[in-house]
Amino acid sequence: MKKNALMTVLSATAAATMIVGMLAGCGGKTSATKDADGATVIKFGINVANPAKQEPATNAIVEAFNKENKGKYKVQFEAADTESHNKNMKLEASDGTLPQVFWVEGSHVTDFNESGVLLDLKDFLKQNPNVKKALNGSEKAFQDDSGVQYGLPYQSNVQGIFYNKELFDKAGVEYPNDDTTYDEFIQMVDKLKASGVTPLAIGSKNSSFAMWEFNL
Template sequence: MKKKQVVVMTMAAVMACGAMTACGGSKSDAGNNAAAGSEASGETGSAEGKQVLSVTTWDNESTPQFQAVIDAYEEKNPDVEIKIIDTSADEYNNSLGISLSAAQPDPDVIWVKDMGSMLQMADKEQLLPIDEFIKKDNLDLSIYKGAAEQLQYNGVSYALPYRNDWYVLYYNKDLFDAAGVEYPSNDMTWQEYYDLAAKLTSGEGSSKVYGSHNHTWQALVTNWAVQDGEHTVVEKDYSFMKPWYEEALALQKNGYIQDYATLKTANIHYTSVFKNQQCAMMPMGTWFIATMMQSHAAGETSFNWGIATIPHPENTEAGYTVGALTPIAISAFTDQKDLAWDFVKFASSEEAATILAAQGVFTGIPSEEALKTIAAAENFPEGESNVEALEYTHYSFDRPLDPKIEEIRTVLNEVHELIMIESYSVDDGLAELQERVAEIKGW
């Protein structure tokens, strides 16, 4: 079925729609208007008499993490049409915030990009508590292995775990083979990783191949500082981050990774860097597995690639990683609570987990069966070591469930940039970070 893609509104349009809602407009009215518009353009839409459920997604065209479940739900429920409100990942939280501030009935279902934003939405009463639905359907939360309880906020459930991602190391086997260097192991320290980055760097100018790649996110430095579980990104003292920033700057200075300023100025995305074979290694989340599998299936890439367990600090054993959950929730303003819950329940079910596993997507339901499905999927890299790379012994959230986390992330991002472009020294940057976080937290 061809999906009707809905472009996220501008602020003016959102506020106008919000005004119509306040003046008595309803989703049924909006649906009738949408149907009329669809008929005029040759689309049928809700004119078919189907129930229309709106869901928010980001970068839906470039990843299978949403569409596979949407398609499966529509196939099981032919009387329902899913209206997709898609936004770029960078603009998602901002656009969603604008939409929810208008208190309009669309969207019904929200895929939550960052758990910190879930807390903000809960504080603003923009999310529907789902404990009554869970109780009524006697939903077994044990299948999520504690993740559902971790998503509770002030003792209330606002979401279910949809997917689970953690960091691994991607590498280009062909580049390693050409350099005559052994592939990264599943028990490699960060120092060994730095040494490999030096060995795999070659060439000059536009033909240069970098030993590794750090995307511009602050997580690509701060994650390794919290990997051992001793700290989080919300602390009173940030001196523990100093050696990690020093190493990131050293990689940049030595030319083993592209420099931060170039990446930001040219708006270079990590996907293109790895796909175009401009780097031999790249630390990135497990969500990128599905992207690479999809890329190979479409014929966009043909080189051999693999994954290894993310490197670990010297004083930490292999298997420690950092990650985050993607929750799925219901808008407090939906006028289709039961239908929205039915979709949320399906999207976070074992059935959906099997569907997503075939796409290389890890879900909130960890299981050996899902791991086997992913490993057996077409275009997943061959070799037992790639499957072993997906196993972990310790999992730290990249950011804690703190009500102030989004404010703190803003500061983290600002300080990160100033350190990486060397406008601040590491010491000065971390001192400012400490001062501003203390102000936010009231310490």
């Protein structure tokens, strides 16, 4: 499908800006420390045990940021596998030791927001319009009913969708291709639904991890 219909990728520059911007008021109950060179240490809680191997893009951004800000800021990963990371973040939220920046599953983030441990990032986005432009509206998924911007996406996943040609043929719907836009995809879904079939399904118990079955 066409790029403008699917996703916006946050640039390395924007991600680095986010790290500095969020430091100002992150985690109201946590405090930053200094390293031996006097740089402010920013802890980044990430859901992989080895960021260099498992999250090379994020690791490269952090390394570039640390190099550019040597002696002023230094990002340090607090790394653990996803299950351990989720447990650690919950424990650290309860005792006030959360990292300044951390990854959290979408299904858990509302609990963190309701407990009052997250920074409202509305002002950050106002002060950094380049970040808001790069997010292209995806930040709205991390807003509550009162308008609090309790988080920001920092990655985009490209996922595949398999389709049943027989069902498409019966519904009289043309097959999707590389030029199919998101709006056209939605029209296909409507036509398939009208033909009496369920247009989309995720064949896994935990939908948040279903993508890993076919992600590259």
